[in-house]
Amino acid sequence: MASLACPRCLRRSLQDLETTATAIRPQRAAFSTSPSLSANPPKKKAVVAKPSTRQGSALRLTKNTRATNTRPPAVGERKELRKKVVLSNTNALEVLGLNDLSKENLSSDALHALEAKVMGFGDTSVDRLRALKAFKPTQGWNLFRRPASLVRKETTHLLGDIEWVEAGQGSRTVRKVLYGERGSGKSVLQLQALAMASLKGWFVIHIPEAMDLTIAHTSYQPVTTPGGPTRYAQAHFACKLLRNIRDANNHLLSNLRISGEHDIPGQLKPGASLLGLVDVGVKEPARAWPVWQILWEELTLPSAQSKGGPRPPIMFTMDGIDHIMRLSAYLNAEAQPIHAHDLLLPRHFIELLSGRETLPNGGMVLGAVSESNRAASHTLDHALARNEAIQNELTPPAWDPWVKYDKNVQDAMEGVGVQRLQGLSKEEARGIMEYYARSGLIRKAVTSGLISEAWTLAGGGIIGEIEKGTVKARV
Amino acid sequence: MVFIFGVNFLEGALVNRSLRSFYGIGPKVCEGLMARFHIHKTARIRDLSDKQINNMAGELSTMTLENDLRRQVQDNIKRLRDMGSYRGRRHAMGLPVRGQRTRTQILTARKLNRVERKT
Incomplete structure (x- = not known):
């Protein structure tokens, strides 16, 4: 590459100077003989005040005020919402073949065969239980298509007690x-x-x-x-x-x-x-x-x-x-x-x-x-x-x-x-987790590994914790 | 509106709060009063029966409350002052009465300690 400097006087090429000068100096005629001082001095740029970071002269507090376009909750509205019991979730899958607790299967033998399975409640039962306020808002009824519960060992025992009372004919x-x-x-x-x-x-x-x-x-x-x-x-x-x-x-x-x-x-x-x-x-x-x-x-x-x-x-x-x-x-x-x-x-x-x-x-x-x-x-x-x-x-x-x-x-x-009441057995845990899966709440395959993991993490099959760990938790 | 001891209270007002609006009824006296007439903690004025309201009004009229109580307090201070006791003098000077330091922190004494005590 040829050098830009003049080889005789070791000065830089004039042309190069001219070209670079245009970029940095104010524009003037290249061969003018009049002293540059007689010309009007280039206008100084007006000093512009640096804009302050704060906009406006007064402290704005409006930003802090709460938006009031919504109406305040009526008396008792929040409590009602808190105590509301939702018994159905239309997004959950309907579990096919989910049987209801009914008079037919209400005997110790029949219910014993249904242990570790989930049984639904019929409409009449649901109405009565709802009237008694037996469903609580903290329980997970709102996750499933309709109310159902696991038949566990203790349930059969209770039915046994009920039958024992009935057999006594009042005594x-x-x-x-x-x-x-x-x-x-x-x-x-x-x-x-x-x-x-x-x-x-x-x-x-x-x-x-x-x-x-x-x-x-x-x-x-x-x-x-x-x-x-x-x-x-x-x-x-x-x-x-x-x-x-x-x-x-x-x-x-x-x-x-x-x-x-x-x-x-x-x-x-x-x-x-x-x-x-x-x-x-x-x-x-x-x-x-x-x-x-x-x-x-x-x-x-x-x-x-x-x-x-x-x-x-x-x-x-x-x-x-x-x-x-x-x-x-x-x-x-x-x-x-x-x-x-x-x-x-x-x-x-x-x-x-x-x-x-x-x-x-x-x-x-x-x-x-x-x-x-x-x-x-x-x-x-x-x-x-x-x-x-x-x-x-x-x-x-x-x-x-x-x-x-x-x-x-x-x-x-x-x-x-x-x-x-203690934790569920592994079979009962399988029953309830398969029900979760069939309701579309567990996407993974319910394997014995998954059941064991959930059972252990739930402190030995505490059913509320199984629900919390498998269905309610969102990772 | 329910009229109790010369004051009209809103139907929805808490009994507890309404009673404590009288000079001379604080949390403890209020608790005792409500217990006496079997009014539960969260009762509102509208929940009170006529009998309860009448009994309550009767009870309040036997108590020293409001201006009577204020006058009683003032009389007590005046008595101290007239005796020329130290406590009376301290009240008159608007200074702490019970041996507290006066270098700092005597705002309450300045506010309250008068011969003609306001509140």
Whole structure:
């Protein structure tokens, strides 16, 4: 490449200078002799202020204001959304060949053959369970096309209990508390018990959250008996409960007639149906508790004595009974806390559970307690451990003489059956995971490896954790 | 609107909050009052029965509340002042009464400690 410099004077080529100068110097005539100073000096660029980073002179706060084009939620709207129970998901696949729990397969033998399989609930069952508020929003019903549940070993046992009660023709009652860790299926087992009992024509009563009875969020009125202790009725809660019962047991209530002589509030004639009686309590909270008492008296009339039709066995269940095994948040007139056993409705359940009050037509009293995130009631904990040890013919743990136990709870839990719910077996885990797959919620092939993995990660087959790990988790 | 002790309360107002709006009823007194008439924690004014409202009004009228209570407090301070006690003098000077330091942090004393105490 030729050099641009002149070889004689070692200066750079003029032409090259000219060409480069044009780019950097202001334009002027190339051979002008006039001094460059006489020409107008090139205009200096006007100094432009550097734009500041902040736009506008005032601090804008509008950016921080919340958009108000949406209306604020109405009173109770958010709670309604939180408590909403969705029982169907149209995006889930319909499981072909999913059988319903029905009268035909409700025998121990038939159900035993169906163990580790998923069974659906029929429309009638669903309506009744929904009326009882037995479905909870925390359970995964909203993932599947229609409500169904796994038949596990414990379900068959419960059906065995139901059959045992029926075989006794009124002389037998099962009193039991289910307990187990979170997600182990206690509430769903209660729900299955309610569904099976309802199919068998039992009268079903369910209190979905015992907490609602004791946290002092519903009205209470003292009821004094002459010479006796003061107890407290919860009119508004009783009213709500009566409504649930009426909706769930409509078919039974409309066929049963009032048989005894009662001081019936309202315009009811002696031979009226029990449905009319319950309606009185549903309409007026002030009458709900007396109506509950009369209803109970009527239902527990021995069938042989009742003129208003044979009385059915009763299934009475309550979830979260830890809350009624301690002092409640209600205060008596002296501002001292009231024991939950002095509230009439929980007391009624406790009387039945402890066996102090009997069910002449037979029945089942079923409580459920979680082992995690629950109200502190160390007497209940101890009683559960004791009863389980006695049941399994082991040495029961002794009552610690240095600990102050709750005498009410001690007495109530004496002789109550307990059942600790543990994880599923591998076969049951296979049954439920295959159901997930058939509902389109697991895309992978359900192999024994996958089942083992899910079972182990779920703390040994805790069903709630299996669901969480396989269906609800999105990685 | 429900009229209790000279004040009209909205139907939807919490009983707990309504009662505590009176000078002389704080959380503890309110709890005792509500327990006495078997009113639960989350009750609203509309949930009260006539009997409960009447009983409550009767009970409130026997209590020293509002201006009577304010006057009582002022009288107590005045008595201290008239005796010429140290506490009375400190009230008159608007300074802390119970031996607190005065170098800093006496805003509350300046606000409250008067012979004619306002609140």
